[in-house]
Amino acid sequence: MxxxxxxxxxxxxxxxxxxxxxxxxxxxxxxxxxxxxxxxxxxxxxxxxxxxxxxxxxxxxxxxxxxxxxxxxxxxxxxxxxxxxxxxxxxxxxxxxxxxxxxxxxxxxxxxxxxxxxxxxxxPFLPDLARLEWEWLDCFQALDAPALLRSMLAPVPPAEWPELTFCFRPSVRFLSLEFEVEAFFLESSPPARPVRRPHSLVIFRGEDEEPAFFEIDEAARVFYESLASGRPLAEACSEMAGVCEDLDAGGEAARYLSDAFDRELFSPKP
Amino acid sequence: MHGSEGQEREAGRREEIPLISSPGGNVAPSTPRRGGGVFSPAPGQRPPFLGHGAGLRRCHYPDVLSGSVECDWFEVITENFLGAGGRARRILFSIRERFPVVLHGVSLSIGGCDPIRGDYLEALRGLASELEPPWISDHLCFTSARGHNSHDLLPLPYTEESLAHVERRVLQVQDFLGRAIALENASSYVTFLHSTLSEWEFLAELAARTGCGILLDLNNLDVSCHNHGWERESYLQGIPPGSVWQFHLAGPSEMGPLLIDTHDHPVPDRVWELYRRAVRRFGAVSSLVEWDDKIPEWSVLSAERQKAARLMDEELRRGPGDPS
Structure with missing residues (x-):
């Protein structure tokens, strides 16, 4: 050989x-x-x-x-x-x-x-549990990036906002789960078995360098994932409206953007 | 599930770096922090003496960051910090502000036949440009085959064929990184019937041909000599004095008739004796205590480090005619 x-x-x-x-x-x-x-x-x-x-x-x-x-x-x-x-x-x-x-x-x-x-x-909840464990760990170890602050967008004229694209910081994760595994993951005395409830989470790294998460509704999930794929703001709103009927897309988008800025999920484009 | 841009970077590029037939020229040293600066030695030249250090482990971060530890330098596992951010990276660079930090890798697979990964070398070069380690090291072994990484340090047959193969790859890596690297003798549990060179002959010739340094792990030397019936003194005498850049010190475990390189025990007396003999032969070489598992409190590690410093001082004070 x-x-x-x-x-x-x-x-x-x-x-x-x-x-x-x-x-x-x-x-x-x-x-x-x-x-x-x-x-x-x-x-x-x-x-x-x-x-x-x-x-x-x-x-x-x-x-x-x-x-x-x-x-x-x-x-x-x-x-x-x-x-x-x-x-x-x-x-x-x-x-x-x-x-x-x-x-x-x-x-x-x-x-x-x-x-x-x-x-x-x-x-049946095992893949979700493992997925949460992995995304949590990956978030913790993800590369750093500075936060995009609201004030940095102040110079952008409102007319240009529909074409704005956003970068999420490398530590941000979007997770869609079939089961409520969060308590199972976090608590020392978790429930016997997670219940089946499809829902979505955003995992991010806080100022304390620890991962954290918050739950988002279906409209927010579509909106954030559309932005994460590189689509401009207007397209992300349209996509959200297309999936979620009877939605005040503009109002909801503003709320989701505000949440993202509050949690410093965005970073300036490289 | 959609991820952020960070996840889209995860695949990395795989490309074979073109073989370079001659070593790269010396690189002008960067502006050093304490103990930093690129070291590109002439053949047989050693890097500056850093003193006595310890392998940096997560459980000791609070001690080190508190500013209360006494240590000359640290060594970290390269792969733990490639492409990583967050707290680990922040701590690494905080420590680097106060101590020299050497990058010690485990996945270069310098003896392997898979092409050396371009994304790995680029990440290593990038990290080194930020961290300014006094040197970069890895192991004389292979780690991967068929694109599969064993995450272990697997032995090589020591032949003229494998020597030429490793020589080419060392020159390739050094040219890409713009600096010479050091290679450590890994502990081994099996050897190959068709080897024609001893491990020390292989290391010495590799260093001579490429200008790479030798990270002489005295625990690993002891383990391999025990496991294969080699003479420890022959090993030491077979390594040219100017080629050793660093010593490792650690403690193995016993498993039946063999020693296993677990790095989870205090340095045993016979390895301290090897250290004395190594200092007599190689002089003041930067020394590091490694402890990879069942890691004790910092005070225990520190005591080992201080013992190494004391023994080196004793041996260096001996005159040439002093009996051993």
Whole structure:
């Protein structure tokens, strides 16, 4: 094997969900002379054989990543319990092996992974809970940006406001949930199970550098997401009006903008 | 779910930086804060001696920010701060105002065969331009293959082929960053039957060919020598004195017949003895106590750091004829 093949082979053994020996067996079953290749390259000694030495790396690989996910999703882990969480992580790492240089991004696919997990049949709120945990963490670690203040828009003539576009600060998140998982996430003695109530949240980073959230109605969600996608103010109002009938679009937009300025959700364009 | 612009940046660019066949020229040092400034050494030249430092960990932020700790410098894990904002970044730069801070990475995968990620190098260069670390370091290992990151420091076979491969990549990285980097000897638990060079021969030759520095982790040296039956003195003697930029000191765990690089124990006596011998051979080299897990209170870490300073002072005071 050349160096690239050797490293790919090595990593395959670390990623094997049932350990190095089973990983070798799996590769052999797929037609690779894995056992011979392993014996030809990896050195052990009388104290510990090569297989057990590579198993050290395999265990470190799994348990390091499991510990990171446990720290990033403590409530999800608490709901599942240790065994189910361990099994979830095993399946997750097979489906989503890490690809980013920073462990910070390891858990990003986990909420989506949970959506198709059999766990949701008995715990349908689990993807929402994981999604809130992830967005909360991502908000906390997001890049900084200065706040756009109302006073900075004072020089803009009113006639130009319909074409204004807005940038949200990197820490702002919009989250649509099917279940009321907030209490489950925040409270030390949460309710037994979150109730199903579709709703939306804005997560942002306050002046104390901690994440916080507030709930928004459907009109606000459409409005903010339209602005976040780069549409100008007038289009965001139209989009909101199109979705929410009998709405004073202009009045509501003014209120939503005011809320956003109060919470310093916008930043000046780069 | 729609996110903010911050989320739209998350994919990053993947591109292979073109191979550069010769090292980049020296970069004029930036205006330094305390202990800062880019260091681009001539071959065999060492960076300035920073003294005795500690790995900066989150649990010690309050102690460090309070201004009550005594420490010469700190080292941080690069990847924890790439593309990150908020409180962590603010604290990092607050600390940087008062202490030199070295960037120590774990995901460069200098020994890997995947193309080195351009977005990673750009982020590293950007962070370094703001933080002005005295040097940047990572590990002699591979981390990724097939685009998958193991988040571990995986061993290399030590052959002429792999040496040439790593040499090319080190030169590429150094040219991109505009500075030389230091590479650490990682602990290992398995070696390769087709290796033709010792680890110390590989490191020494790599440093000679590229001008990179060696971050000599004495705990890792001890762990690897124990695990593979290497001679510790041969390892030390095989490293050219001028190539060592930094020492790491840490404490491992025992797992059956092997030692595991857990960095979660006090520095053991045999590693302190290695440190004495290393100081006798390499002189006053910036030294750092690492503690990565089950991290104790600052006072414990500080005591280790002070012990290192005392031992270095004792060894440097010995005359050439003093018995060891």
């Amino acid at each position: 050349n160096l690239e093949e050797l490293q790919s082979f090595f990593l395959s053994l670390l990623e094997a969900p049932e350990g190095v020996a089973r990983g070798l067996a799996g590769l052999s079953a797929a037609g690779m002379p894995a056992g011979d290749l392993f014996s030809a390259h990896f050195r052990g000694d009388e104290r510990l054989g090569a297989l057990a030495r590579v198993d050290i790396y395999a265990n470190m690989y799994f348990f390091r990543l499991r510990d990171v996910l446990a720290e990033d999703f403590p409530r999800t882990r608490g709901v599942l319990g240790e065994t189910a969480f361990h099994n979830l992580v095993t399946d997750f790492l097979v489906a989503h092996p890490p690809s980013e240089p920073s462990l910070r991004w390891l858990g990003r696919p986990l909420p989506r992974h949970l959506e198709s997990s059999p766990l949701t049949s008995s715990l």
